[in-house]
Amino acid sequence: METVNLDKAKEIIDGGLDKAQEVLKNNDELNELISNVQAKIDEVPVLKDALTDAKDVFSLLKSYVNKEYADISPKVVGSMVSALLYLITKKDVIPDKIPILGILDDLAVFGVALKVIKPELDTYRAWREEHPETPENK
Numbered sequence: 001m002e003t004v005n006l007d008k009a010k011e012i013i014d015g016g017l018d019k020a021q022e023v024l025k026n027n028d029e030l031n032e033l034i035s036n037v038q039a040k041i042d043e044v045p046v047l048k049d050a051l052t053d054a055k056d057v058f059s060l061l062k063s064y065v066n067k068e069y070a071d072i073s074p075k076v077v078g079s080m081v082s083a084l085l086y087l088i089t090k091k092d093v094i095p096d097k098i099p100i101l102g103i104l105d106d107l108a109v110f111g112v113a114l115k116v117i118k119p120e121l122d123t124y125r126a127w128r129e130e131h132p133e134t135p136e137n138k
Contacts, residue, residue, distance in 0.1 A: 009112035016082030023081050024074075027065050033081070034058045036088045053114055053121065057084075060124045069127060072120045083113030 023029045041054060057080055063069035064077050086109045114121070 006112060009109045012086055012109050013079050013082045013113055013116075016085050017075075017078045019085055020078040020081035021074075023085070024061075024065060024077060030061060030065055030081070033084055033088070034061070037084050040087055056121055056125060057114075057117075059128070060121060063124070063128075068131075069124060071123065071127065072117075076117050076120050080113050080117055083110050086110075 023033055037054070038058070060069065060072070061077065061080065064072060087106050
Protein backbone atom coordinates (compact mmCIF):
# COMPACT_ATOMS: atom_id res chain seq x y z
CA MET A 1 0.00 0.00 0.00
CA GLU A 2 1.35 3.40 -0.99
CA THR A 3 1.76 6.05 1.70
CA VAL A 4 1.82 9.81 1.44
CA ASN A 5 5.16 11.48 2.07
CA LEU A 6 6.03 15.15 1.65
CA ASP A 7 6.86 14.83 -2.05
CA LYS A 8 3.69 12.85 -2.77
CA ALA A 9 1.59 15.41 -0.87
CA LYS A 10 3.11 18.25 -2.91
CA GLU A 11 2.46 16.29 -6.10
CA ILE A 12 -1.20 15.79 -5.10
CA ILE A 13 -1.62 19.49 -4.31
CA ASP A 14 0.04 20.60 -7.55
CA GLY A 15 -2.07 18.09 -9.49
CA GLY A 16 -5.25 19.71 -8.21
CA LEU A 17 -4.38 23.34 -8.99
CA ASP A 18 -6.38 23.52 -12.23
CA LYS A 19 -9.55 22.29 -10.52
CA ALA A 20 -8.83 24.62 -7.59
CA GLN A 21 -8.70 27.61 -9.93
CA GLU A 22 -12.12 26.61 -11.32
CA VAL A 23 -13.56 26.41 -7.80
CA LEU A 24 -12.15 29.82 -6.91
CA LYS A 25 -14.03 31.38 -9.82
CA ASN A 26 -17.39 30.16 -8.49
CA ASN A 27 -18.45 31.31 -5.03
CA ASP A 28 -21.22 28.68 -4.83
CA GLU A 29 -18.76 25.91 -5.68
CA LEU A 30 -16.30 27.17 -3.06
CA ASN A 31 -19.04 27.31 -0.42
CA GLU A 32 -20.09 23.76 -1.34
CA LEU A 33 -16.49 22.56 -1.04
CA ILE A 34 -16.15 24.20 2.37
CA SER A 35 -19.44 22.63 3.53
CA ASN A 36 -18.32 19.20 2.33
CA VAL A 37 -14.95 19.48 4.04
CA GLN A 38 -16.60 20.71 7.24
CA ALA A 39 -18.98 17.73 7.14
CA LYS A 40 -16.04 15.35 6.73
CA ILE A 41 -14.19 16.99 9.62
CA ASP A 42 -17.29 16.75 11.80
CA GLU A 43 -17.85 13.05 11.10
CA VAL A 44 -14.27 12.01 11.83
CA PRO A 45 -13.15 13.04 15.34
CA VAL A 46 -9.48 12.53 14.43
CA LEU A 47 -9.78 15.15 11.70
CA LYS A 48 -11.65 17.59 13.90
CA ASP A 49 -8.72 17.76 16.34
CA ALA A 50 -6.04 17.73 13.65
CA LEU A 51 -7.54 20.51 11.55
CA THR A 52 -7.91 23.28 14.09
CA ASP A 53 -6.85 25.81 11.45
CA ALA A 54 -9.67 24.81 9.09
CA LYS A 55 -12.06 27.60 10.13
CA ASP A 56 -9.41 30.23 9.48
CA VAL A 57 -8.62 28.64 6.13
CA PHE A 58 -12.32 28.71 5.21
CA SER A 59 -12.55 32.34 6.30
CA LEU A 60 -9.44 33.28 4.31
CA LEU A 61 -10.79 31.62 1.17
CA LYS A 62 -14.17 33.33 1.49
CA SER A 63 -12.54 36.70 2.11
CA TYR A 64 -10.30 36.16 -0.91
CA VAL A 65 -13.15 35.15 -3.23
CA ASN A 66 -15.31 38.03 -1.98
CA LYS A 67 -12.41 40.39 -2.75
CA GLU A 68 -12.22 41.55 0.86
CA TYR A 69 -8.68 40.25 1.26
CA ALA A 70 -6.13 40.06 -1.53
CA ASP A 71 -2.75 40.08 0.25
CA ILE A 72 -2.03 36.47 -0.70
CA SER A 73 -0.61 34.71 -3.72
CA PRO A 74 -3.19 33.09 -6.01
CA LYS A 75 -0.93 30.00 -6.09
CA VAL A 76 -1.09 29.73 -2.30
CA VAL A 77 -4.88 30.04 -2.40
CA GLY A 78 -5.00 27.46 -5.18
CA SER A 79 -2.84 25.07 -3.17
CA MET A 80 -5.19 25.33 -0.19
CA VAL A 81 -8.28 24.68 -2.33
CA SER A 82 -6.49 21.77 -3.99
CA ALA A 83 -5.79 20.24 -0.57
CA LEU A 84 -9.44 20.72 0.44
CA LEU A 85 -10.55 19.06 -2.78
CA TYR A 86 -8.32 16.11 -1.93
CA LEU A 87 -9.97 15.80 1.48
CA ILE A 88 -13.32 15.08 -0.14
CA THR A 89 -12.17 13.16 -3.21
CA LYS A 90 -12.81 9.46 -3.61
CA LYS A 91 -9.36 8.99 -5.21
CA ASP A 92 -7.32 8.86 -2.00
CA VAL A 93 -3.93 7.19 -1.99
CA ILE A 94 -5.24 5.25 1.02
CA PRO A 95 -9.05 4.84 0.88
CA ASP A 96 -10.92 6.46 3.77
CA LYS A 97 -12.76 3.21 4.45
CA ILE A 98 -9.54 1.78 5.91
CA PRO A 99 -9.74 2.75 9.60
CA ILE A 100 -7.18 5.31 10.74
CA LEU A 101 -4.83 4.77 7.80
CA GLY A 102 -7.48 6.05 5.41
CA ILE A 103 -7.46 9.42 7.13
CA LEU A 104 -3.68 9.72 7.33
CA ASP A 105 -3.19 10.60 3.66
CA ASP A 106 -5.85 13.32 3.98
CA LEU A 107 -4.07 14.71 7.02
CA ALA A 108 -0.69 14.55 5.30
CA VAL A 109 -1.88 16.49 2.26
CA PHE A 110 -3.75 19.07 4.33
CA GLY A 111 -0.78 19.35 6.71
CA VAL A 112 1.60 20.10 3.85
CA ALA A 113 -0.79 22.73 2.50
CA LEU A 114 -1.05 24.32 5.96
CA LYS A 115 2.72 24.38 6.25
CA VAL A 116 2.97 26.14 2.89
CA ILE A 117 0.37 28.78 3.78
CA LYS A 118 1.20 29.25 7.49
CA PRO A 119 2.86 32.67 7.02
CA GLU A 120 -0.02 33.84 4.85
CA LEU A 121 -2.60 32.42 7.27
CA ASP A 122 -0.93 34.25 10.16
CA THR A 123 -0.92 37.49 8.12
CA TYR A 124 -4.60 36.98 7.34
CA ARG A 125 -5.42 36.42 11.01
CA ALA A 126 -3.68 39.70 11.91
CA TRP A 127 -5.53 41.51 9.10
CA ARG A 128 -8.84 40.06 10.26
CA GLU A 129 -8.24 41.30 13.81
CA GLU A 130 -7.66 44.78 12.38
CA HIS A 131 -10.83 44.55 10.24
CA PRO A 132 -13.57 43.21 12.53
CA GLU A 133 -16.25 44.69 10.25
CA THR A 134 -15.64 42.14 7.47
CA PRO A 135 -18.45 39.60 6.95
CA GLU A 136 -16.13 36.68 7.71
CA ASN A 137 -15.59 38.09 11.22
CA LYS A 138 -19.26 38.33 12.04
